[in-house]
Amino acid sequence: MLEIGSLVDGKYKILNQVGHGGMSVVYLAMNEKANKQWAIKEVRKDGVKDFEVVKQSLVAETDMLKKLSHPNLPSIIDVIEDDDRFLIVMDYIQGNSLSKALEEYGAQPQEEVIHWAKQLCDVLGYLHSRVPPIIYRDMKPANIMLKPDGNVTLIDFGTAREFKEKNLADTTCLGTMGYAAPEQFGGMGQTDARTDIYCLGATLYHLVTGMNPCEPPYEIRPIREINPSLSGGLERIILKCTQRNPNDRYQNTAELMYALEHYDEIDDLYRRKQKRKLTAFISSLVLMFAGISVSGWGYYSAEQKQSENYDNILKEAEDYNDYYNAIVTDPRRTEAYDQLNDALVSDNVLTREEGEVLLKLLTGIDQNNSKGYSEHYEVIENLRQSNAEGYMDICYRIGESFLFYYDVAEEQDRYAYAAMWFQNAGEKYPISELYCDISECLSLIDQYNGAKIKQTDKMYEEYEKLWNMIQELYEKSSEFDDLDSKLQVWNEINQMMDTKVSPLLEITSKEELTGLLNQISADAGQVEKSIVETDIQLLQDNIDKTIKRIESAKEGDA
Amino acid sequence: MNYLIAADTDIGITKTTNQDSLSVKILQTQQGRMVFAILCDGMGGLEKGEVASASLVRAFDEWVRNSLPSLCNLPLEDAVIRAEWEHIIQTQNASIQLYGEKSGVTLGTTAVVMLLTSSRYYLLNVGDSRAYVIGEAVKQLTKDQTLVEREMELGNITKEQALSDPRRSVLLQCVGANPAVYPDLFFGDVQPDMVYMLCSDGFRHEITEEEIYGQLAPQMVCDEYSMKQNIRRLIEWNKERQEKDNISVIVVRTF
Numbered sequence A: 001m002l003e004i005g006s007l008v009d010g011k012y013k014i015l016n017q018v019g020h021g022g023m024s025v026v027y028l029a030m031n032e033k034a035n036k037q038w039a040i041k042e043v044r045k046d047g048v049k050d051f052e053v054v055k056q057s058l059v060a061e062t063d064m065l066k067k068l069s070h071p072n073l074p075s076i077i078d079v080i081e082d083d084d085r086f087l088i089v090m091d092y093i094q095g096n097s098l099s100k101a102l103e104e105y106g107a108q109p110q111e112e113v114i115h116w117a118k119q120l121c122d123v124l125g126y127l128h129s130r131v132p133p134i135i136y137r138d139m140k141p142a143n144i145m146l147k148p149d150g151n152v153t154l155i156d157f158g159t160a161r162e163f164k165e166k167n168l169a170d171t172t173c174l175g176t177m178g179y180a181a182p183e184q185f186g187g188m189g190q191t192d193a194r195t196d197i198y199c200l201g202a203t204l205y206h207l208v209t210g211m212n213p214c215e216p217p218y219e220i221r222p223i224r225e226i227n228p229s230l231s232g233g234l235e236r237i238i239l240k241c242t243q244r245n246p247n248d249r250y251q252n253t254a255e256l257m258y259a260l261e262h263y264d265e266i267d268d269l270y271r272r273k274q275k276r277k278l279t280a281f282i283s284s285l286v287l288m289f290a291g292i293s294v295s296g297w298g299y300y301s302a303e304q305k306q307s308e309n310y311d312n313i314l315k316e317a318e319d320y321n322d323y324y325n326a327i328v329t330d331p332r333r334t335e336a337y338d339q340l341n342d343a344l345v346s347d348n349v350l351t352r353e354e355g356e357v358l359l360k361l362l363t364g365i366d367q368n369n370s371k372g373y374s375e376h377y378e379v380i381e382n383l384r385q386s387n388a389e390g391y392m393d394i395c396y397r398i399g400e401s402f403l404f405y406y407d408v409a410e411e412q413d414r415y416a417y418a419a420m421w422f423q424n425a426g427e428k429y430p431i432s433e434l435y436c437d438i439s440e441c442l443s444l445i446d447q448y449n450g451a452k453i454k455q456t457d458k459m460y461e462e463y464e465k466l467w468n469m470i471q472e473l474y475e476k477s478s479e480f481d482d483l484d485s486k487l488q489v490w491n492e493i494n495q496m497m498d499t500k501v502s503p504l505l506e507i508t509s510k511e512e513l514t515g516l517l518n519q520i521s522a523d524a525g526q527v528e529k530s531i532v533e534t535d536i537q538l539l540q541d542n543i544d545k546t547i548k549r550i551e552s553a554k555e556g557d558a
Numbered sequence B: 001m002n003y004l005i006a007a008d009t010d011i012g013i014t015k016t017t018n019q020d021s022l023s024v025k026i027l028q029t030q031q032g033r034m035v036f037a038i039l040c041d042g043m044g045g046l047e048k049g050e051v052a053s054a055s056l057v058r059a060f061d062e063w064v065r066n067s068l069p070s071l072c073n074l075p076l077e078d079a080v081i082r083a084e085w086e087h088i089i090q091t092q093n094a095s096i097q098l099y100g101e102k103s104g105v106t107l108g109t110t111a112v113v114m115l116l117t118s119s120r121y122y123l124l125n126v127g128d129s130r131a132y133v134i135g136e137a138v139k140q141l142t143k144d145q146t147l148v149e150r151e152m153e154l155g156n157i158t159k160e161q162a163l164s165d166p167r168r169s170v171l172l173q174c175v176g177a178n179p180a181v182y183p184d185l186f187f188g189d190v191q192p193d194m195v196y197m198l199c200s201d202g203f204r205h206e207i208t209e210e211e212i213y214g215q216l217a218p219q220m221v222c223d224e225y226s227m228k229q230n231i232r233r234l235i236e237w238n239k240e241r242q243e244k245d246n247i248s249v250i251v252v253r254t255f
Helices: A051-066 A098-105 A110-128 A193-209 A232-241 A253-261 A263-315 A320-329 A335-345 A352-363 A379-386 A388-405 A411-422 A430-450 A456-477 A483-499 A501-507 A510-526 A530-557 B049-066 B078-103 B147-153 B159-164 B209-216 B224-240
Strands: A012-020 A024-031 A036-044 A076-082 A085-091 A144-146 A152-154 A365-368 A374-377 B003-010 B020-029 B032-044 B107-109 B111-116 B120-126 B130-134 B138-140 B184-189 B195-199 B247-254
Touching: A012 A036, A036 A051, A051 A076, A051 A085, A098 A144, A098 A193, A110 A144, A110 A152, A110 A193, A110 A232, A110 A253, A193 A232, A193 A253, A232 A253, A232 A263, A253 A263, A263 A320, A263 A335, A320 A335, A320 A365, A335 A352, A335 A388, A352 A379, A352 A388, A352 A411, A379 A388, A388 A411, A388 A430, A388 A483, A411 A430, A430 A456, A456 A483, A456 A501, A456 A510, A483 A501, A483 A510, A483 A530, A501 A510, A501 A530, A510 A530, B003 B020, B003 B032, B003 B224, B020 B049, B020 B247, B032 B049, B032 B195, B032 B247, B049 B078, B049 B107, B078 B107, B078 B111, B078 B120, B078 B184, B111 B130, B111 B195, B111 B247, B120 B130, B130 B209, B138 B209, B147 B159, B195 B209, B209 B224, B224 B247
Parallel strands: none
Antiparallel strands: A012 A024, A024 A036, A036 A085, A076 A085, A144 A152, A365 A374, B003 B247, B020 B032, B032 B107, B032 B111, B111 B120, B120 B184, B130 B138, B130 B195, B195 B247
16 A cells, blocks of 8 residues: 555655555556656555466556557556556546446436547557557446546556456356456457447447446347437447447447447438427327317316327337227327328338328228227318318328339329329428429320320420429429438439430420439539438439430430 | 254355355244345455345344334235335445445345245345245245346256356346345245255255255255254265355255
8 A cells, every 4th residue: 555645666756545446546646856647556465366477467468558649548657566566657537437427417418428439439449450459348437537628538457458357257246347248258259349349339328328238127228218319320339339249240440430420320311200200299299288278177188098099009000900090099190190101101112002091091081980880080181170280291291102102103193192192281391382283294294195186285385394393393402401301302303304305305405404413413412421322322323324315315316 | 833944154165255144043023933034145356245245134134123023013015025125235235335435346245035924935136046945846936136047038048058158157136236236026925844945156056956855855854953964965065066155055944
């Protein structure tokens, strides 16, 4: 034990004891000549069973650590050995450990955690890239110091590797051994860089949820089950880090770092659906409160009962009949419509049969009532009267489903069905009026085209309108804030032009057509969301094909 | 109901300290005779493991002395025992943890606690110490809170793999190591002419259930002297077979 106030090695004055572990004590010391504070870690002979063995490995370990230099690691500047103790002089890190932060404040803010995660990933990458690679093996909040400037430092590095291997001869408690990866228990393969990735994943899980994976239920659940406001991207990252099989995890820190830097983009794919859920939730809340304030307690409990039934049916919904059931239970709420729609297009295809399920909402559902008799429910009409806002939301979204996913050969069918829905959503979603106009235009073109006496002039008139609307659609697409819809519309424009190259060339020039397509291609190229990179690439390839077709058609004409 | 009791503990062949603690006693209450037994397997760096196990045994002994008599004024209820015992475990968990933090070691203990009345048994378990009932056969009453037990439940490993799994001494729970601890409780009816046994993991690794049955079947232990003899024999067998842990066991025979 070093005495407070004593001088070590002629220059370090021991100021205070700042921490202790099982076999070591950490002191704050001051180099009085240089007027700088250091931390001194003391490994005592009487604290360790085989001190000589420990000392040997400590010497080797500290020699190696002395060569390390990284902003998120404390540097070791001196090692002092004598007969009955071993002193390691290193940077004094101000601040508290993250385990302390967890203890005091519980779950940590997501942005902070991701900020730390990147730094920790960087340190691990640095360690793994040493020759030979250094595997840290003991990532946990207690070993991460949060400095006053908001950055983190990985500590507890002076311990020899021997002690990092989980000693399993004696009974140990899961809670005391950190977030050991499955392979750290031995018998399941070597520990390597992916072991550190597992422990980092477990650490992030603990930090962001406040739940210790070493406590019941001893599992790493999707983080949004614990806190739905957390990021879906982070959820996937944590789940991937903590796979049982090392081969299923990120294979190195570079992969993990890439994911951390783009975690919000992994969300993007889901954002649209999430947004839907949120609006649906809010509108149902509004409804519920309206019910309470208007009709008082008695009505409220009936309302409550109905809403419980509704929720239960929805939660267990398996096929469209269940969704119908929920809709009939309370046609004024939008969730069931929404979820039915989502479920039908979840595979990105709306087949003819699936389309019929949606169209039935317009004509009304026949369900057995409580007495067992079949009854006709005009659900969508009911929704329109009681919840105009929600009605327009639903109409717009179902319209989108038909427009983007309806899988039938006739393009005007797609538009016609979409228009049936869009026409009711115009007030809230101006773009749906445009879709309706396009639909009308397409069906007129079809009529003129199919007529026995071709009305070519009128048809080209319609094409002219269509071309204007396509351009308008492109302009409107820039107002969309979510990437998914934007890409959908761009694809739509390209597809429409691709199938109508020759009539469009009759009413406008090659330059205008290719100009618009190039513009879209350039817009798509500027999107920096790497996660939809393949989608963008596909769009650009398709646009190139259309442009080639336009150019060759022109040549043919000339 | 009448009871015979016996208990023994052994430091084993390799350890320098015996970190197991136990206590067993017959009580005379308003509701007739009862048996209270507790067995704790301590663990921790250096010489601190027994601190945890002993302090838990003391805490429960205190409860038997101070709280149980007044609880016996009314019929005992499962929920009451559960609440009381969980409270003791939580309090002890916090204080053992505090002690560990102060002295810079991590320590902890398992616990298996049993109360036998003339009609019912009450059991609490944290960790991998076990309670058995021996009648026609040897039957385990508690469920281990261990990693391999959980892996087995999840279907990740088989019972045979579990026996040789390198993680078999990793506990999910113990008193004193984590901020939170979640004990399991078990209740059931007490039968006459049965043997109830609590033991640490050191007692059961090297010997088989058949050997336990051979020595501790109800017809084999009809007085406290033979009970004592037979458990000593089982302990010696464990040591002959190179069991490295401390070895502890409590047996209670009803009649």
